[in-house]
Amino acid sequence: MQRPALALAAVLCCAAACDAPEAAGTLHTFTSDAAGFDTHSFYYDTGREVVVFDAQFTEPLAQALVDDIRAHTDSPIRYVVITHPNPDKFNGVGPLRAAGATIVASDATAAAIPGVHAYKRAAFIANGTFTEDTYPPEATVDLTFADTLQLDLLGDATIELQVLANPGVSSTQTVAHIPAIDALIVGDLVHHDVHAWLEGGIVDGAPRPDLTAWSAALDELRAWGDVTVHGGRGASAPVELAVAAQQDYLRGMDEVVREYVAGVDDPDAFTGDAAAGHYAAITEAARAAFPERGLDYLITYGVYGLVASLSE
Template sequence: MLHTFTSDAAGFDTHSFYYDTGREVVVFDAQFTEPLAQALVEDIRTHTDSPIRYVVITHPNPDKFNGVGPLRAAGATVVASEATAAAIPGVHAYKRAAFIGNGTFTEDSYPPEATVDLTFRDSLRLELLGDATVELQVLENAGVSSTQTVAHIPAAEALIVGDLVHHGAHAWLEGGIVDGAPRPDLSAWAAALDELRAWGTSRCTAVAARRRRSRTRSSPSRTTWSASTGSSATTWPASTTRARSPARRPRSTTRRSPRPRGPPSRSASSTT
């Protein structure tokens, strides 16, 4: 079963998805802060006793990797592409300075730099207990970051796409942090969306990374991408559950700071 946990506005309404095979759990993206990640762990425990085996970072933005600590403490192996792992230190330094500079965090309260336990260059197949698999693939195009991994879950007919697709809101297109500065690239985002057509001969279901806030809370959705036409529609299957986080951090009047982009390195091999 595929579940979703959603932060509040303090975590940018970010979805973390987790896939429970009935025998173990894979989490996709670790939230913006460690308290939010701990709330995610607690939400997982309300739904399943299965051990948390992996947390996959889809791309090097802080709302995807800052919270790895509580997930690792819960037993998860942190997985990311080589390009994502290599980008994390620079992104962390840039974002840390920005959020401390605008008063949202102090030197002591900003999350520590994330580290990765298992890396891969191009693709990686996670074989799971419960006769299930998760297939990770680095896209040729960077999308909205400096690199982008998508996760295909065949049994759930789902494609986890990070921030490439949002529900009821436009994607955040500030770009990746490269050499200490944001590098937006709209063509890379459009090309990455075209790559999603590779999953499925007629249609591919992409799970949205976040949703628009409204007075009436709508459920998170799936964006169903037509491989033949490029058109989309949104649905959310009854087999998918969701939770909202109660955790909060101080609000800031400053909009979110810039995000990463840049070309991934490509190879057919996997490394640890």
């Protein structure tokens, strides 16, 4: 089950600077429209160079990201860090590489990209969102690392990349710490104030959600101390608030989906003609459980992975 055809309409983007002093550099936020799944790409401008975190779902969206960077700084784009192997994080690497960036990802993320790309390409072509000719080409990575990597930038700026012990929203998760502004970039590990994509990581050609591991990955974020967490969707938040709220959400959604699945006698109902109705009902239950959270379409189109894992 995938999100149906979405017109690549005008990009809704914001460039919101953090409150950090200019000497420490500035973190900006670019946000796609729903055609790109309301995905944040953050970019850190040191005043001398730019590091981008996550590359957007399509090349046109990535080009809009490049244009947004150019509207705010003349600093060269040096790196793009892919936080995890989901297509809204890596599909758009082409325009960023063309702008001069080196594409960086962990060994685990780089190894997962081909399988995720093949799975998602087939699914999006099957549901009519893309054709064989229009789906983005498979992303490649220029620089990989095993567990940790420090990006030494011009001047005294540094960015510390760390692969978490637990996979989180996908099959592997990298976070990026920017010490100068006490920022922690965590990709879709955190969806603060909005619903989350509950498909799970694509492993061996199938979704494999693990909410227990996701919660454990969130616990790991506390090791960075008093930082602001910047997630792949929704608002940024202090680490304790972000972790606690996301863990509460995961527990709540596990209960919502388990209860719904238990009430359906035929497990094939989630893949047959009645599937859309069931996913709409689960979305409504999620909306009732978490009325303050936005982007509930992420449940409608992403919860199939969690449903499948609970109905096996």
